[in-house]
Amino acid sequence: MRYLGRMSCTVLLITCAAVLPITSVRGEALATDEVLLLDVASGLDFQGGVSLTMSPPATLEFWVAATWIEEPAYDPCLFSLEGEDGVAYSVHVQADRRAIGLYAGGGYAALPFDFSDGRMHSVTLVSYSRHYPSFL
Amino acid sequence: MIPLGTAGIPAEMFHLGSVNGSQAPFTGLLARLRFWQGVPVSGLEQSDLLAQTNIEGQNFSLLMYAEPDEVELMDRAAILMGTIEEDGEAPADSNRRTLAPIQSLAD
Numbered sequence: 001m002r003y004l005g006r007m008s009c010t011v012l013l014i015t016c017a018a019v020l021p022i023t024s025v026r027g028e029a030l031a032t033d034e035v036l037l038l039d040v041a042s043g044l045d046f047q048g049g050v051s052l053t054m055s056p057p058a059t060l061e062f063w064v065a066a067t068w069i070e071e072p073a074y075d076p077c078l079f080s081l082e083g084e085d086g087v088a089y090s091v092h093v094q095a096d097r098r099a100i101g102l103y104a105g106g107g108y109a110a111l112p113f114d115f116s117d118g119r120m121h122s123v124t125l126v127s128y129s130r131h132y133p134s135f136l
Numbered sequence: 137m138i139p140l141g142t143a144g145i146p147a148e149m150f151h152l153g154s155v156n157g158s159q160a161p162f163t164g165l166l167a168r169l170r171f172w173q174g175v176p177v178s179g180l181e182q183s184d185l186l187a188q189t190n191i192e193g194q195n196f197s198l199l200m201y202a203e204p205d206e207v208e209l210m211d212r213a214a215i216l217m218g219t220i221e222e223d224g225e226a227p228a229d230s231n232r233r234t235l236a237p238i239q240s241l242a243d
Contacts, residue, residue: 048148051186063167077160
């Protein structure tokens, strides 16, 4: 369990290294038909909603593998939520695959973690601050 | 960090694999994206599940449980190449690295 730091609200980031075969933190196995392959041409856009805002207390979890070889000129984005005023939050694996970061509230914070093995890793992001009405 | 613009973007959009649908595209694998109401220390129940990605076969969906009227179901099989071959190789038309065999993934 590792702290990402304070941003517009307090966020706790937990990363668990995992190597294949994949077993989640609850002991469940990941089936291959649960794995989404993403590349430059495969981004998906959805209508947003309250369910996705991470209003505290809230938890976000996912499994991710960063598989690029050549380092891009940007920090690839796993997913993002846009509000009416722009990007509410976005989660990135840094270009060098040595950290995962969260953009929110006009700030960006990164937690060092080695994703360069290209394997699946579990990430849990917790929004627990009650000092702010919303993670956004 | 990439510049994140706000001009001309639609309100309340959720993007998988990018910022605002096109910037900072991600190359890799994503699985079991889940949004929960609550934090682990309080014990999360299935009823706390707000939203999750769901990939069955070649159909991909983002299910939002808290707002049943807004459940989004999208079929993007052609785009996703979401099926990993039984021998663990990525689809033949992809230049992705070899993945673990399917049997190992399911163990």
